[in-house]
Amino acid sequence: MNVEPRLNDIISALRGAAHRVTAAKRAVASVLVERSDHSTADEITRAVQRLRPEVSPSTVYRILEEFETLQLVVHAHVGHGATVYHLAGTVHGHLVCTNCGSTIEIPARHFDLLSGDLMKTYGFTLDRHHVAIAGLCADCAGDAATR
Amino acid sequence: MNVEPRLNDIISALRGAAHRVTAAKRAVASVLVERSDHSTADEITRAVQRLRPEVSPSTVYRILEEFETLQLVVHAHVGHGATVYHLAGTVHGHLVCTNCGSTIEIPARHFDLLSGDLMKTYGFTLDRHHVAIAGLCADCAGDAATR
């Protein structure tokens, strides 16, 4: 018992919002729960299709969008690649290496200072769920230095 | 005399790197110089075509890529939309409102603390040119509060 609760939370949220609970939604939800990391719509689709081969990509997109409006899921844009999705609740930022493409998740508290600064200076409300910072990861920076 | 210098700088950089100087590159360069703000490839293409209608979008993409490798231009990904490009030299970050889509340019110094923090904690080298922070601009945050 460690993934079940979240799955049921999602189902409950759907019912609570008077949205229908379908096989496709269950499958997407279970995939999101079992993959704690970020996934592209394509990765999610392929994982869902292992459970239910008939589910189409467009359905996955529609379900992800629905889950986002219910605040069950958040997405982020990490550089060139496709949009990535993950369950809400684990609020964090992303460091994306522009060289090797790897993504590091970091706790939201790293953005506390910046957040306050931007609010004070520009009245801008930073969205901690959605932050993606580009740069070089330690490995790639090292490579560059050695090269 | 205020746009000429930068245009010539670009031409010089091309020559210095033994790259060819063509009409299309001149047109892209002059468009980049006259638009100090960010532009998508499509906007740049349309502006270029006002000068030289025969220039194709693919050429613009290729030229932008070339200019990036020469560090004359940098790009950033601002949320859902297309990649935006601007001349290098004005190092800054971007605040992108997820509600109205507006972009605010902010000086790189806002990222100094975060940058040091990420380096210390993760060995991650933040790319100040490329940072796009999502959130709500002052107007949209106000609207949300009022609504």
Next chain:
DNA sequence: TTAGATGCAAAGACTTTGCGCACTT
């Protein structure tokens, strides 16, 4: 002269949309 650049058109990657049938409620 000749390597590199361009224009055009086609292909690609990712995402959205239209439509009729199926399934949840």
Next chain:
DNA sequence: AAGTGCGCAAAGTCTTTGCATCTAA
């Protein structure tokens, strides 16, 4: 029974690529 959700296929947006031609050096 009623209406939402789904699968499929087509369209859309942004970007890249192949190829024959043209051009800067």
